[in-house]
Amino acid sequence: MSVGLEQVRRDWTRLGSTEPLWAVCVDPAKRDGGWDDDEFLASGRAEIDPAVARLRELGIHPDTGRVLDFGCGAGRLSNALAAHFDRVVGVDISAPMLAEARRLDRSGGRISFELNERPDLSAFDDDSFDLVYTDLVLQHLPPDLADGYLREFARVVRPGGAMVIGVPESERRTFKGLVFRYAPFPLIRLAQRVVLRYPAPMRMHTLSTDRVAAQVPGGRIVASDEYWGGDHWRHLRHFITMDGKASG
Numbered sequence: 001m002s003v004g005l006e007q008v009r010r011d012w013t014r015l016g017s018t019e020p021l022w023a024v025c026v027d028p029a030k031r032d033g034g035w036d037d038d039e040f041l042a043s044g045r046a047e048i049d050p051a052v053a054r055l056r057e058l059g060i061h062p063d064t065g066r067v068l069d070f071g072c073g074a075g076r077l078s079n080a081l082a083a084h085f086d087r088v089v090g091v092d093i094s095a096p097m098l099a100e101a102r103r104l105d106r107s108g109g110r111i112s113f114e115l116n117e118r119p120d121l122s123a124f125d126d127d128s129f130d131l132v133y134t135d136l137v138l139q140h141l142p143p144d145l146a147d148g149y150l151r152e153f154a155r156v157v158r159p160g161g162a163m164v165i166g167v168p169e170s171e172r173r174t175f176k177g178l179v180f181r182y183a184p185f186p187l188i189r190l191a192q193r194v195v196l197r198y199p200a201p202m203r204m205h206t207l208s209t210d211r212v213a214a215q216v217p218g219g220r221i222v223a224s225d226e227y228w229g230g231d232h233w234r235h236l237r238h239f240i241t242m243d244g245k246a247s248g
Contacts (some may be wrong), residue, residue: 004142005119009093012140014200016074016096023199024073024097037104041079047135048080051164051237058222060241062130062162068121070149071137072113075101081133082107089129091116119145121152129156135166136235140203150215154242163219163240167207168233212238218245 015023021035025043055062064085069078072090074097081088088111092098098113105111116123132153138146153163185203213221219240227235 011200012094016094018199020074020100044076044080067131068129070134124156127158130161132163154216159245161242166237169236170234
C-alpha cells in the first residue's frame with residue numbers, strides 16, 4: 001500500500017470508529033451521534049433518486065444488474081442504489097465504516113460490502129459493472145490515487161454502461177475556499193484536529209472536468225451539473241456514458 005493511501009486508511013478508520021455517520025455527512029448539528037439512522041438513509045435516497053432520474057433524462061440507460069458504490073462509507077448511497085439496481089457492491093477503505101454499513105443494510109441481502117485497501121480495483125474483472133457511482137470521495141485521496149481510481153472505473157464498467165462522479169471542481173473565492181486552495185495540507189490537518197476537533201483530518205482537493213475526462217478512456221461526459229457545495233466548494237456531478245468503450 002502506498003504511503004498516501006495508508007494515511008487515508010488510518011484517517012478513515014479512525015473516523016469510522018468514532019463518528020461514522022457524521023464523517024459521511026459533515027453537519028455541525030449532527031456531531032456526537034446526532035444522525036438518526038432513518039434520517040441518514042433518507043438523505044441517500046434524496047441524492048440517488050434524482051440522479052437516476054437525471055441519467056434517464058440524459059438518455060443514459062445502463063442495465064440495472066450491478067452497480068459499484070465506490071467509497072461507500074456507512075452505506076448511505078448503497079441502500080438507495082439498491083432500490084434501482086439488482087446488486088450493489090459497496091467498497092471502502094475503512095473496516096469500521098463497512099461494519100456500520102452492514103448494520104444499516106436495509107436491502108434484504110442485495111448489497112455486499114467489501115474492504116479494498118489497494119490503489120486499484122483489481123478485485124473486480126473488466127466490464128463487470130453497469131454503473132459506477134461515487135460522490136465526494138475522490139477529493140479525500142492524493143491526486144495521483146484519484147486519477148488511478150478513475151481509470152479503474154473506466155475498466156470495470158461495461159461498454160454501454162455509465163458513471164456518476166461527484167467531485168469538487170474548484171474552490172469558491174471565499175475565506176474557507178481560499179484557505180483550502182493555498183494553505184499547505186499539514187496546516188489544514190492541524191486546524192481540523194485542533195480547531196474543528198475532527199476525530200481525524202479529511203484531505204481535500206479539487207478535480208477539474210478536463211482532468212476527470214482525461215482519466216476515463218471510452219467515456220463521454222454528457223452533463224456536469226452543479227450541486228450543493230457549501231460556502232467553499234463548487235461541486236459538479238458528472239454523468240458519463242461509456243458508449244465509446246470497445247467491447248470484448
